[in-house]
Structure formats: C-alpha cells, structure tokens
Amino acid sequence: MPDSIKIDFSHKQSAHCENGVVSNLMRHNGFEVSEPMVFGIGSGLLFSYLPFIKVNFAPVFTYRVMPGLIFNRFAKRVGMKIKREKFSNPQTAKERLDSNLKNNNPVGLQVGVYQLPYFPEEYRFHFNAHNMVVYGKENDNYLISDPVMEGVTTLTEKELEKVRFAKGAFAPKGHMYYPIEFPKKLELETAIIKGIKQTCRDMTAPVPLVGVKAIKLVSKKIRKWPKKIGPKKANHYLGQIVRMQEEIGTGGGGFRYIYGAFLQEASKVLNNPALFDLSKEMTQIGDQWRDFAVDASRIYKNRSGQADGYNKIADQLEAIANKEEAFFKKLKKAL
Template sequence: MNARTFQHSHAAHCESGVMTNLLRHHGVNVSEPLVFGLSSALSFAYLPFIKLGGLPMVAYRMPPKAIIKGLQKPFGIKFRFEKFSSPEAGQRRLDALLQEQRVVGLQTSVYWLPYFPEDMRFHFNAHNLLVYGKEQDEYLISDPVGEEPVRCASADLSRARFAKGVLAPRGLLYYPKHIAHKEVAPGDVTSAIKKTVRIMHAPIPLFGVRGMRTLARRIEKLNPAAEDTGHFIGHVVRMQEEIGTGGGGFRFLYAAFLQEAADMLSRPALAELAEQLLAIGDDWRAFALAAARMLRGRDPMEPRAIGALLRKQADAEYKFFHALKGAAT
C-alpha cells in the first residue's frame, strides 16, 4: 500500500471517516455508515461529572477510539497504537512511518489545527485525522470532516498532538499491521446491532435511553430566567448537531447503516426500521430547532418544554431499539 495512492473522501464524523478512508486505502470496500454501525458506535451518554468548559459532557456516540477498536474483530485487524512522552519523539516516529509510505491515523486537539475555521476551534482533544505524506515542513493531511485534503505545518500539528486536558491525546498514532479479511460476515453485523441495543437499553441512568431521561430531568429543573440556562441547552444542541454527527446526533448515519445491513442480510425489516429511525432523527432536529429558537429569544425560554421533547425522544428510541432487537435476532 503506497501512501501516494491514498484517496481522501468527505465524511460526517472524524473517527468513522478516518477508519473508512484508512480501510479503503488497504483495499477493504466499506462505507462510513458500515464502519459506524459495525463498531456499534451509536449511543447516548450524559456525564455531568466530566466538564467541558464548565458544561457537562453530552455525547451521542461511544467514547473516542470505540470505532477503531470496534472494527478489530469483524475485519480481524491488528492495530498498532503508539503514545509518546515527548513531542520530539512523536514527530520522529511519525516521520519514520511516513518514510515507509504508511498512512497514519492521529488523535489531535481541534483548537491547535490552523486549517480549522476560527469559530470551530474549541479545546476538544479527541479529533481524528490521517497523515499520508510530508513535503518540506508540511504534513499532508486527510481530515475527513473537510471536503479536500489539507496541509499543516509540523510545529502546529505537533502542538495539536500533544495538547493537554480532558482526553489528552499524548501524541497517539495508529495504523493497521494486519487485516485478516476484507469481507463482513453477516453474524458480525447482527451482533453489532445487538450490542447497540444493549447500550441504548443499559440499566444505568447515564447511558442510552435512561441517560436521556436523566438529562431531561436536569433540563426541566433549570431556571428559565437564568442566563446559564440558554448556554446549557445550546451546549446540548452543539453536541448533537455541530460536532460532526451527520445530523440528528448520528441517527441519520445509523439509519444509512441499517439500510445497508438490510441489503447485506436480505432482511427488509431492517430497512423499515431505518425509516423509523429517520423519523426519530427528524424529531431530534426539531428538538434542536426548538432549543435554538429559545436561545435566540424568538420563543420564550421554557426548559420544561425542552425536557418534555427530550423525554419524547427517549420513549421513541426505547421502542425503536426494542423493535431493532427483534429484527436482528
């Protein structure tokens, strides 16, 4: 696999996009939805004790690296992960791997990447991108959330790789050492779906449907007159729509996966469920719109109404994943 033949493609989400481009480079024909679904990446989590800029962590997907690790079993991939104690060592190793014509995945901060739009640069440390070459002092980068490949000066990339804070990447780089098979077995698809159902139905009030209800309770208690209330619900919407989710908190991306799975397994029931999830995704968008209108003052601020919408999503998703379990068994 020569890094010069590398092809960049645009993706909704950084980690699934990186893995799609990386697997395709190694001759595995996958789509981003397949990568996302096969690694059981869909989720919901409300973690009030982890703060990002003073606001609680709200995630619509599994934790960072879940997608990379989730693909190890279905494709029999052996990945090599390396972290470094110093930026110098990290850069030396990256340069050596690029010399061998490897395409290398990196975990980085978003804030220190100069090619990102200024207003999108926040201190978020679990961004993923691929490096496929170096010319003079610039790395050739395939950032899947961008339409085209970009270039980044080595000092900037180094800073982004060794940013500190929550989820600090510590220079993490990764590449596949060995890929056992290039076809997906039907059993891997159904067990990935069943895993997602288990996560969404988890009996812990911070994850899945129960996590949504806990967050709804928290939102309902917010004071409509307080300034922080707007920031709080705006933050939830940002995590749902802005952070590269493909819209509707990854629900549209997962619906695309279910369509693909329906064809692969010849199970039309999964395609019907994809339609249902599409409708749920549209309701997530309506939730975001309602929250944004209140934040802008176009509608009066009513945290109870936002909480009620979120509860409705939780109920719809509970039923949906119950049906999905039946269709995947």
C-alpha cells in the same frame, strides 16, 4: 528522510472524523467500507449525560461512544489488528511518524482542535479527540487528510507537533494508529449483528447516565433548570446539548441519520427487509431530534426563561426517549 514523500492516498470526506479515518484507511488497504458501516459495526451510537465532566463550562451530553472505541470494536469484529502508539517525547513521535511515511504507510493521528490552523476560529475549542490521516511530507509540510474537510490540506512540523501534543481532557499524547493485520475476506455479516446487538444493549442499559435512561434524566433536569440554575445558565446548557447533537461530525440529528444509513446498508448485506423499515423509523427519530433542536434554539435565541418553553422541550425529549426505547427493543428482535 528524502524531502518529499507522497503516498497515493484517496481522501474522501465523511461526516465524522473517526469513522472517516477508519473508512479511508480501509479503502487504502483495499477494503471498501462506508462510513455508516464503520459507525454501525463499531457500535458508535449512544446517548450519555456526563454531569461531572464540564466542557466550555457546561456538562457533557454525548450522542456517541468514547473516542477510539468505534475503531477498536470495528477492528475486533471484522478480524483486523490495529497498532496504537503514544509518546511522551515529541521528537520520538515525529520520528515514528516519519518512518511510517517512509514505509509507505499512511497513519491515523489523534489531535487537538484548538491549534488546528485550518479550522475557523469559532470552532477552535480545547477538544482533543479529533482524527486525521497523514499521508506524506513535502519539505517541512505534512500532507493531511482530515475527514471533515472537503479536500486535503497540510500542516507544518511545528503545527502538527502542537496538535499532537495538545493538553487537557483526552490529551492525545502523540497518539498514532494504523491497521497492521487484515482478514483474507471482510465478513461483514457477523460483525453487523454484533455491532447492532451491542448498541441495543447500551441504549436500553439499566443505568441512569447511559442510553434512553439518560435521555429521560436530561428531560427531567431541563424542567428544573430555569429555577435551579437560572435562565442564563439553563440556556447555555441547552445550547451545549444542541451543539453536541449537531456540531460538525454528527451527520445531523445526533448521529441518528448515520445510523439510519447503516441500517439501510445492513438490510442489504443481511438481506433483511425488517432492517430497511427500521432504518426509516430511525430517520424519523433523527427528525424528532432536529425538531427538538429547533425548539430549544427558540428558547436560547430569545433568552427567555419561561418555564413552559423548557417543559415543552422536556416533553419532546421524553417522547424521543420512549421512541428510542421501543425502537431498540424492536431492532434486537429483528436480527
């Protein structure tokens, strides 16, 4: 391999890493698709409560689908093929990456954040579903386009190996992926409809841990927390909800604003004004999630364990759940 390879790749920041990698890889291959479009077609929006998985000593509350799912669904719906490779041997993983770069092919990588040197120390947790693009190599340095960063960056061979082979939940195992087959023309219309339908279905699913039912369940749990697990743990759990809702990559309001942006764009593509109005409604729902975060933070800021505070935010969550339930029923009919 020559000392230096730099693929002509345009980096564009996005809110969320997975959408961003997909959107940037698509643009590199001549298809302009926005981040919200990727997110909406890939049915990225969700709410799910996973009490049996603990991250940072608190249960998982997620506002989006499982890692990898957005790209898979997006690809399927627009008629594109992705090649995915995982490795048990870091050396093979490196060789496969290098040979792709040599072939002028920028690739997506799944990595762990804990050992990512350019992240602030406080953000480095054992979270293994981060995504980035590698678009070249200069001497010992890989050229990295990390979608949540404003500009491009680099990682040494050793650093990249560490993050590619991070361990723990969702261990990336060197996971590398890139599109290999494209449609002649991108048909967004049918893909958008399929994407929306699935989100409506998931959000109104009759199962307790997914969609609006899960929001209602969490609301019920919050009322019981101060008594059942004590104020300290209750506040830690509340903090976890807010962090998962607002941490880097959600675009604010637990992905609800990105979804609002998607509906707005979709209304233009499909020439459907009802979706434009629904986009406005989604924005309001996002605002309600933000209000919830503000009120929840008041509780854990003051470390108060008073039950009325918890009841108040539980009421807020219940109201959001009801709003989202009505919203996704309307959205389904608007298609």
